[in-house]
Amino acid sequence: MTRLRTVTSTLVAALAVTALTACGGGEPEAPAKNADGSTTLDMWTFADVHAAYYEEMAEKWNEANPDQEIKLEVTVYPYQDMHNKLQLAVNSGEGLPDVVDIEVNKFANFVKGENPPLMDLTEAAAPYADDVVQARLDLYSKDGTVYGFPTHVGAFTSFYNTELLEDAGIDYTTIKTWDDFQEAGEKYNKETGKAFGVASTGVFFLEPLITAQLGGQYIGDDGTVQVNSPEVVETLTMLQEMQDAGAISTIPGGSPDSEEAYGAINDGDYAAIVYPAWYTSRFVDYMPDLEGKVAIAPAPVVEGAEVQTIGGGGTGAAVPVVSPNKELAADWLAFAKLSPEANVAVWEVLGFDPVNMAVWEDEEVTKNPENKFNKYFQTNMFDVLNEVKDGIGHLDSFTDPSWPTVDDTFRTVTLNEIYENGTPAQEALDQAQADLQNQLGQ
Amino acid sequence: MRQLLYSKRLAPYLFILPFLVTLAVFWVVPLSRSFVMSTQEVLYGQATFIGLANYERLWGDRIFWQALFNSVRYMVLTLVLLIPIPLALAALVNSSIGSARIKGFFKASMFVPALTSVVVAGIVFRLIFAESDSAMMNQVAEFFGFGPVRWLRGDLTGLAALLAIALWRWTGVNMMYFLAGMQAIPSEYYEAASIDGAGKVRQFFHITLPNLRPTIVYVVTISVYGGLAMFLESFMLYAGNNSPNNQGLTVVGYLYRKGIEENDLGFASAVGVVLLVLVMAINVSYLTASGTFKKEAA
Numbered sequence: 152m153t154r155l156r157t158v159t160s161t162l163v164a165a166l167a168v169t170a171l172t173a174c175g176g177g178e179p180e181a182p183a184k185n186a187d188g189s190t191t192l193d194m195w196t197f198a199d200v201h202a203a204y205y206e207e208m209a210e211k212w213n214e215a216n217p218d219q220e221i222k223l224e225v226t227v228y229p230y231q232d233m234h235n236k237l238q239l240a241v242n243s244g245e246g247l248p249d250v251v252d253i254e255v256n257k258f259a260n261f262v263k264g265e266n267p268p269l270m271d272l273t274e275a276a277a278p279y280a281d282d283v284v285q286a287r288l289d290l291y292s293k294d295g296t297v298y299g300f301p302t303h304v305g306a307f308t309s310f311y312n313t314e315l316l317e318d319a320g321i322d323y324t325t326i327k328t329w330d331d332f333q334e335a336g337e338k339y340n341k342e343t344g345k346a347f348g349v350a351s352t353g354v355f356f357l358e359p360l361i362t363a364q365l366g367g368q369y370i371g372d373d374g375t376v377q378v379n380s381p382e383v384v385e386t387l388t389m390l391q392e393m394q395d396a397g398a399i400s401t402i403p404g405g406s407p408d409s410e411e412a413y414g415a416i417n418d419g420d421y422a423a424i425v426y427p428a429w430y431t432s433r434f435v436d437y438m439p440d441l442e443g444k445v446a447i448a449p450a451p452v453v454e455g456a457e458v459q460t461i462g463g464g465g466t467g468a469a470v471p472v473v474s475p476n477k478e479l480a481a482d483w484l485a486f487a488k489l490s491p492e493a494n495v496a497v498w499e500v501l502g503f504d505p506v507n508m509a510v511w512e513d514e515e516v517t518k519n520p521e522n523k524f525n526k527y528f529q530t531n532m533f534d535v536l537n538e539v540k541d542g543i544g545h546l547d548s549f550t551d552p553s554w555p556t557v558d559d560t561f562r563t564v565t566l567n568e569i570y571e572n573g574t575p576a577q578e579a580l581d582q583a584q585a586d587l588q589n590q591l592g593q
Numbered sequence: 594m595r596q597l598l599y600s601k602r603l604a605p606y607l608f609i610l611p612f613l614v615t616l617a618v619f620w621v622v623p624l625s626r627s628f629v630m631s632t633q634e635v636l637y638g639q640a641t642f643i644g645l646a647n648y649e650r651l652w653g654d655r656i657f658w659q660a661l662f663n664s665v666r667y668m669v670l671t672l673v674l675l676i677p678i679p680l681a682l683a684a685l686v687n688s689s690i691g692s693a694r695i696k697g698f699f700k701a702s703m704f705v706p707a708l709t710s711v712v713v714a715g716i717v718f719r720l721i722f723a724e725s726d727s728a729m730m731n732q733v734a735e736f737f738g739f740g741p742v743r744w745l746r747g748d749l750t751g752l753a754a755l756l757a758i759a760l761w762r763w764t765g766v767n768m769m770y771f772l773a774g775m776q777a778i779p780s781e782y783y784e785a786a787s788i789d790g791a792g793k794v795r796q797f798f799h800i801t802l803p804n805l806r807p808t809i810v811y812v813v814t815i816s817v818y819g820g821l822a823m824f825l826e827s828f829m830l831y832a833g834n835n836s837p838n839n840q841g842l843t844v845v846g847y848l849y850r851k852g853i854e855e856n857d858l859g860f861a862s863a864v865g866v867v868l869l870v871l872v873m874a875i876n877v878s879y880l881t882a883s884g885t886f887k888k889e890a891a
Contacts, residue, residue, distance in 0.1 A: 231833055235853045241637065242858070260856040264636030352837070403724065555855055563835040571746065571837065589653045592646065 189213075189220035190476055192483065193248035195237065197230040200432065201252055201302070201466070204500050208487035211496075221483055230254065237261070240471075241268035247471040249480045253299060255290060255465040259552045262293045269298040270470040275481040276300065279489035282509045284462075286545035291467035293550070299467025300488040303503035305427035306543055307360050307450035307460045308535055310434065314444045315422045319343055323423075323448055329361070329389065332423070332451040336398025339422060346400035348423045349412075350390065352566040353405025355558050356463045357425060359546050361386040364456035369548040369557055376553060376587045378565075379580040387576035391569055401570050413437035425450050427463035428504040428532060435502060435527050446529040449539050459542025498524075504536055511537060553591050560587055624869075631862035640859075647863035657864065659839055660847040661871075667752070667843070668820025671759050675816060676809070679764050683771035684797060700772070703765030714758060715829020719745070722754045722830075745831060748840045755841065758826050763819075767812055774808035775801060810883045814876050821872050824849065844868050 184190055192209075196202055202225040209223035226248070228236065234257045240247045241261065253261060261269055276288065276297050284304050291299030311323040319342040321335050336347035351357065362369065367382020377383070393399045400421075404411030407424050415421060417438040424430065434445060450460050468488055470480045487493050494505035495516050502524045510516060517533035519525060524532065548554060565583040568574040587593075597603050631647055633640040651657050682703070686696050706714070721729045722744035734740030744750045782800045791799065802809075824845035828834055831841045834850050842850075844864065852861025880886060 231854075238853050238856055242856075260854075263856060264639055266638050268637050559835065559850070559855070564838055567837045586655055589650060590656065592650050 185222060187220075189222045190479055191222045191224060192250055192476060192480055194223060194225045194250040194252075195233055195248045196225060196227055196252040196466075197233040197254065198252070198466075199227055200501055202227050204496060205487060207496060207500060208493055209483070211492060212483050212486055215486075219479060219482075221479065234260075244268075244473055247473055249474040249476050250468060250470055250484055252466050252468050255467060255549065256555055256558045258291055258299060258467050259550065259554050261469070262298050263552055267293070267298060268472055270472045270474070270477050270481060271296050271298070272300065272470065272481055272485070273297045275485040276489060279485065279507065282491070282507045283489055284506050284508060284543065286543065287462055287465070287506045289545060290462070290465060290550055291469070299469040300484055301506045302466045302468070302488060303427075303429050303462075303497060303501075304506055304536075304543065305429055305462040305464050306504055306536060306539065307356075307425060307463055308428050308430075308532070309448045309450050310424040310426065310430060311446050311448060312419065312422045312441065312444055313446050313529060315339075315343070315345075315419055319422075323446060326448070326451060328454050329393075329451045330454070332425075333393045333396055333398045336393065336423070337396045340397035345419075346402075346421050347397070348393070348399035348425065349402045349407050349421055350394050350399040350566075350570045351406040352401060352570050353562060354408065354464075355561040355566065356406075356427065358383075358386050358390065358561070358566075359548070360425075360450065360461055360463065361389065361453065363458045363461045363544055363546045364453040366457070368546070370551040370553055372547075374551060374553065375593050376557060376584060376591060378557065378561075378587060379577070379584040384577055384580055387569055387580060391576050394570060408433060410437075417441060428536065429464065429502070431524050431528070431532060432502040435523055442527050443529065445527070447532050447535050448530065449535055457542070458544030459539045461544050461546050498522075504532065508540075511540070553587075556590055557587060560590075627862045627865050630859055631866045633859045635858040635862075643859070647860045648867075650860060651863050651867065656839060656842070657844075657847060660842045660844050663839075663841070664821050664823065664843045664845075667755060667759075667823055668817060670752075670756055671763075671820045672813065672816055674756065674760055675763050675767055676812065678760070679767035680771050680805075680809075682764070683768045683775060684801065686768070686772060687775045688793075700765075700769070703768055705765070706762045707766045709762075711758075711762070711825045712829055714762065715826060718754060718758050719830050719832060722750075722757075745841075746837055748838070751830075751836065751840050754830060755823075755826055758830065759823075767816075770808055770812050771805060774805045778804045806883075810880070810885055814880065817875050817879070818872050821868065821875075 194205060196205070205225055206223060209221055213220045233252075234254065237247075237251055237253070238260065261267065273296055276283075280288070283301075287301035287304055288297055291297060291301060309323075309326070311326075313323060316323055316335075316339065319339045321339055323335075326332050326335050332348065339345070339347045359369070362382050365382040365385055367380055367386070369376065369378050369380075369383060371377050390399065402412045402421065403409075403415055406412060407416065407421075407426055407430065413433065416424065417440050428447075431447070434441060452459050468484055470477050470484060474480055489507060491507055491509055494507035494510045495513075497503050497505040498510065498516065499522065505511070511533055518531060548557070560583055564586070565579050568579040568582070569576055597607060630640070632642060632644060634643050634646075686700060723731075724741070724743045724746070725731070726735070726741040728741075730744060731741040734742050742750055744754055778801065782804070783796055786796050786800055822845055823843050827836065827841040827843055827846060828849075834842070834846050834854065836842060845868070848861045848864040848868070851857045851864060
């Protein structure tokens with residue numbers, strides 16, 4: 152019996168040791184250079200258009216820095232898969248890329264705790280910090296440390312299908328407040344029987360905008376959720392009234408930013424889309440029939456609001472702290488996302504509103520008649536942006552570590568309850584508050 | 594080595610060693626880690642012991658109970674559908690009705706869905722149950738004079754879609770289990786019964802069913818586990834883990850959402866532990882009641 156035990160235990164021990172050493176990696180490797188002196192940087196992103204943009208920025212960097220050439224290898228994963236993969240990778244410290252795009256609603260997950268797995272990018276941002284919209288850097292910062300670089304401001308704007316509005320006798324330039332919006336929507340709906348604006352259940356964008364205009368928050372300064380606070384209730388009640396009046400309606404696919412919705416908007420089923428400025432690219436890429444028929448205008452406001460618009464959505468590019476090439480990656484990333492030349496490309500390639508405001512003033516860039524976005528829309532996006540420039544606010548709740556959970560609850564349950572099932576706003580929000588308090592252990 | 598292989602005492606242990614090691618490395622270790630993690634708050638590179646706080650949160654969590662309700666409901670309904678239907682089909686195939694060729698083709702085509710990927714199947718079913726009136730199920734609905742139905746928006750219609758996937762995918766597999774069990778029943782029993790004047794139906798209930806008991810116990814046990822652990826079907830059908838009002842959320846889906854999507858690994862571990870305890874409780878009591886743990890009578 153003794154021999155048996157010895158043999159088996161030796162074997163088991165040997166296997167256990169192998170298994171443990173196999174898991175024991177995770178130490179940063181030394182930076183490795185390729186034979187031609189360049190450094191390979193792996194990058195993950197979740198949007199094809201971003202990949203094309205980064206590749207262009209890598210080329211520009213190599214032209215300007217021949218001594219620090221990089222070889223960028225971008226992998227595009229589906230949105231949810233990429234974030235899940237990243238979550239697993241940062242928890243194990245293995246298999247991480249050198250640079251990664253993290254969507255704003257997921258970002259707070261990656262800066263939780265005392266040692267976030269992302270590199271401190273404050274220093275790399277310093278040379279550009281003065282020109283960049285601070286609210287957008289704050290979005291990817293925690294306790295004053297910058298962990299990610301923004302791609303765009305994403306200021307909310309309205310996109311009106313002027314052809315449809317004119318047929319119904321509506322002049323979009325008169326729409327300034329949400330009351331005007333509702334009135335126009337009601338009229339349009341009565342005239343045509345079709346939907347005017349959109350009530351999204353799949354994205355949580357419009358509601359934070361209105362709450363910010365009302366001066367409210369979803370999460371208090373002490374980090375406790377308050378999704379049934381008076382301003383939030385007012386927001387959702389207002390939207391629910393608009394829906395009852397026929398001014399906004401639900402859309403196939405759950406939000407304007409989905410394949411099914413592109414088709415519906417392109418067919419003229421919806422006349423007014425209030426969405427972040429980056430939606431320009433969706434019009435140009437997916438709704439060719441509307442070329443020349445769409446005008447960009449400022450988003451409606453709540454009467455007397457200090458904050459006119461906020462940034463919606465966004466992507467923070469970050470550098471995992473275990474990357475062996477993190478210094479170079481950070482320098483390149485700052486160049487690729489914050490420098491003036493990068494921000495010109497953000498507009499020209501992606502059609503987004505760049506975070507470097509110096510670009511907003513540069514009429515050679517913004518008014519270029521050859522630009523495909525300028526050709527598509529009736530009005531110039533930068534005219535609209537410069538009009539609201541001083542009223543661009545920031546919703547602090549976006550940067551709270553609990554935001555991903557709040558966002559998830561609204562997109563899964565609360566917005567469905569309100570817009571699809573007609574549950575009164577107050578009731579649905581009380582339910583959300585109770586669920587969130589419990590889920591977050593508050 | 595030769596001595597070891599020929600030793601009556603040691604060789605059996607050597608033979609089961611690969612299984613034991615896999616069990617230890619991939620099962621016992623992760624399982625005990627989950628137990629430990631379920632009492633911790635886990636963040637990057639730091640884990641704090643917080644006692645049973647995760648379980649307390651779980652107890653008061655409406656969404657968890659909803660997920661549990663969804664999983665149990667799905668499990669019970671798959672049992673109701675996926676035991677009798679395959680059993681009846683297996684009895685038909687095993688009977689003398691029809692030609693062997695047709696039955697062979699039938700068996701093969703029933704089994705094919707089990708070989709396809711759930712991911713592909715989920716996407717196809719999502720299109721079949723799509724909202725637009727040109728989607729397949731809505732054309733069927735139209736044929737019967739109602740619709741278009743927003744299948745994946747309603748709780749019960751969504752459940753119907755999930756059950757449709759389960760039926761499509763597992764009927765053939767369960768049928769094979771039952772068929773194998775039936776073919777192991779000695780034909781003398783049936784001969785004796787027919788000499789005594791028992792009809793086909795009586796033979797089925799008095800010979801086939803009792804002799805199939807071990808197979809039925811096995812199929813029920815794996816179906817209980819499979820039903821409660823269902824995740825991928827719902828994930829694919831709803832194109833992600835967020836279904837309207839969480840109507841398609843299962844316990845494993847909730848674990849995935851909390852652990853992977855929201856990086857709350859401690860809480861997710863607690864969900865996993867509760868699921869394990871639940872499955873074990875149901876299966877162990879079922880197996881005890883069905884007499885599986887009793888020693889075979891000599």
